[in-house]
Amino acid sequence: MSERRRSERRLAWMLCAPAVIAMLIVTGYPIGYAVWLSLQDYDLRFPDDREFVGLSNYADVLTSSIWWGDVWNTTIITVASVSIELVLGMAIALIMHRAIFGRGAVRASVLIPYGIVTVVAAFGWRYAFDPASGFVQNLPLISDTAAPLTERGGSLAVIVLTEVWKTTPFMALLLLAGLALVPDELHEAAKVDGAGPVQRFFRITLPLMKPAILVALLFRTLDAFRVFDTVYIQTAGANGTETVSILGYQVLINRVNLGVGSAVSVLIFLAVILIATFFVRGLGASTARQRGEAA
Amino acid sequence: MRREGRSRWWIAAVLVALGIAGCGSDSEGGGGARTLNWYVFNEPGGAYEQAVKTCNESARGRYRINYVRLPTDANQQRELIVRRLAAKDSDIDIIGMDVIWTAEFAEAGWIKPWTGARQRAARAGRLAGPLKTVEYDGRTWAAPFTTNTQLLWFNKDKVPTPPAGITWDELIDRAAKAGTGIEVQGNQYEGLTVWVNALIAGAGGEIVGEQGQDRVGPTAETAARIVHKLATSRAAPPGLATNKEDEARLGFESGRSSYQINYTFIYASAAELPGGFQKKIGWARYPRTVADRPSRPPIGGINLGVGAYSKNPDLAFDAAQCLARPENQLVASEKGGLPPTTEAVYDDPKLQKAFPFADLLRESIEAGAPRPVTPAYSDISLAIQRTFHPPDEIDPDEVVSKLRERIEKAGEGKIF
Known part of the structure; x- marks a missing residue:
């Protein structure tokens, strides 16, 4: 049995190998090269x-008030946009889940902003707010x-508005997938026990959706922390809106x-890895608990 | 089994096709005219296209210039070219360089110097202002092609007395009193550096020397007071802190402002407006920073440099020289609204027709103040932009120390 297991494992590794090698070439090498460059004085x-x-370049960056100011700006944009997106996305997901008529039309229309190129959306909102040409x-x-x-x-x-407008559909879609996993029987049982819709949402829907919510938050937080196009188009980092990606670009x-x-x-x-670890930990804990409950 | 055989045939066919295509592109460069790539911004009026055509015809098969169009944003042009040159790209033969790139490209060894007869040809008959933008370290690095400067434009219907020889202070007071705006470029980008540099030079000051050494002095404070005064006065148009050249033009055309500081392109573009708007446009020299010194208007434009990694540098020099010839400058003025660098072209009646303000233009360019000629120019410009933006929140008392600190950090290659 253990012999067979070992050979299966070997086969698994061999099947994975091409993908692993490709990943190493296209991501491992550039990352390694960037680390190597970061240890040099090279203009x-x-x-x-x-x-x-x-490490003197790191010392230079980490002691500069610009870097920390940019980290703070990025954090403001990330927290504000992701939390608004979560609330709106959840509302839209519930609507899409419960929609009886024209379910396809509702889903398609909600998804339109997500299908628009970020740069185009950023320009659109910039012109909308421009005092010379905007309608706002x-x-x-x-x-x-x-x-x-x-x-x-x-x-x-x-900037937050543009981000929210553009990526709420993505959030809603991920949450919709989570919503589909909540069994109707639980809701009916709770209804029999006299639970109202609000109670059912907070006591049944939300806890069961936790893994889906964490995945959605993980994706969006990672994206939002690296925000570049919207800021670049709308302010290029002016007026104290510079984010870490804009600084890196500059x-x-x-x-x-x-x-x-x-x-x-x-x-x-490194910051992105930190965020990912934080969410993956939470995700692991919640899925483990769920599995434990199910057993 | 049979299917496998067929797919092998397909692969072989594709490989053969690729091989033929490869040979095709090889032989193109081999025989006949050598292709020279000219990297320059996309000029929508068709002036560059015509210059390329004229030169290709007069080359009689020695070379063929290929016009490679770059984005209109100067920053994007530079990023694209710098990346290629840093990778020693031999594809770049001739570069349409913004006037501020000379020192950086020369110091990095990305362009070839013009020497001997070529240098004399590149400099012959050129105006003093544009010539200063091709010099670095005692050598000539490019041929001045087109130039540009800003004038003070005003709406003759609303401004009874022309603002000739006016200072910024008087201009701001006058506009605020009349309840109208002054359009400038206040966004955090190169245009802000242009403004600040002209203000500092107008007060007799400088920002950095050729080696990037800090020459910031009280004139920077004078400049900051003017920028801050306009931004916080009633003459500040809404959106001053986000305005670039085109927003300024729109603000002037819409009647929001009776004054604007801008390049000459706004005159040509006003020709298409209804109501004879172009006839209402008046012009005066760039405003003075201080009352007792003449103003030092900004200088822009395109110089032609030869890429250091070009495979045909001799032909590239010839082609660049041809492109920069007075007749091509005249075409660039007529079709693109880009003023010439050769003084004699200003006397051409065709130019006087394209630019009714040609004499003022020549005078402004002659007196113009180039932006700092230093290899670290892009860092210096970034430092200026960060220090003077947003315009309404500058503290003039702190500007000198802040700008000094940033320029010092820029010189050390640090974050600022």
Whole structure:
């Protein structure tokens, strides 16, 4: 039995090998190269001054107030957009789940924003809020000279709005999949016991959906933390809206400082791993508990 | 079994086809005219297309220039070219370089210097302002092709007295009193650097020296006071902090503002507006920073450089020289609204027709202040943008120390 198991395991590894090798080539090598670059003083404009400097690029980034300011901006955008998306996404998922008429039409129309290229959506909202060409200032209750993209609060709000508008459908879709897993019998049993719809939502639907919610939050938080296109198009980091990805872009692509720029990229990568670990831990715990309950 | 055989045939056929295609592209470069790639921004008026055609015809089969179109955004052009040059791309023969790239490209060894007869040809008859933008480290690195400068445009219907020789202070007071706006470029991008540099130069100051050494002084504070005064006055158009050249043009055309600081393209584009709007546009020299010094208008434009990794550098020099010839400059003015760098072209009646303000243009370019010529230019520009944005929140008392700190960090390759 154990002999057979071992050979099965070997076969499994062999079947995986091509995928593992491909992954190593397309992701492992660039990541390793970025780490190697981040340990050097390397500016493309002065290639002769290239030298190994150990961790000093990291020290430079981590002691700069710009980096921490950008981490803070990114956190604000991430937390604000993901939490709004969760609430809205849940509402939309419930509607899609319960829709009796035109279920396909509802789902398709909800998904449209997600099908639009981020850069296009970002431009659309930027022009909408532009005082020269936008329609927003012509709406009632809004000042005719409103120019939200010229100050910090307004800019952050427009960026979060764009992100929410664009990715709520994605959240809703993931939550809908989770919703489909909640058995109707449980709801009926609870109804017999006299539980109201609100109670049933919080006591039955939410706990059973926890793995789906965590997966949705994981995906969206990772995406939101790396936000680039929306910010780049709408403010390019002006008015205190610079995110860590914009900083990395500026140092790496504009200033062609490969050393410090790679250090910024590696730090973003580490932050992403940290977020992922946090969610995966929570996910593992909740699925394990569920499995335990089922047994 | 049989199916397998057929699929093998297919693979063989595809391989043969690829081989033929490969040979095809090889032989294209081998015989006849050498292809020279000219990387330059996409000029929508067709001026560059015509210049390429003229030069290809006069080359009589020695070379054929291939016009490779880059994005119109100068930053994107630079990023694209820098990435290729850093990878020693031999595909780049001629580069349409923004005036601010010279020092960076020269220091990195990405372009070839113009020497001897070529240098003399590249400099002959050129205006002083554009010439300064091709010099670095005592050598000439490109041929000035087109140039550009900003004028103070005003709406003649609403502005009774032309604002000639006016200072920024007077202009802001005048506009605020009349309840109209002044359109400028206040977004956090290169246009803000252009503005700040012109203000500092207008007060007799400088930002950095050729080696990137800090020359920031009280003139930066003077500049900051003007930017802050406009941004917080009634003459500030809404969206000042996000305006680029085109938003400024729209603000002027819509009547929101009776004044605007902008490049010459706004005159040509006004020709298509209804109501004879173009005839209402008046022009004056760039405003003064201080009353007792003439203004130093900004200088922009395109210089032609030869890529260091080009396989045909001699032909590339010839082709660049041809593209930069006065007749092609004239075409660029007529079709693209881009002012010439050769002084004699300004006397051509065709140019006077395209630019009724040609004399003011020549005077402004002659007196213009180039932006800092230093290899770390993009860092310096970023430092200026970060220090002067948002315009309404600048603290003029702190500007000098902040700008100094950022320039110092930029020089050390640090984050600022």
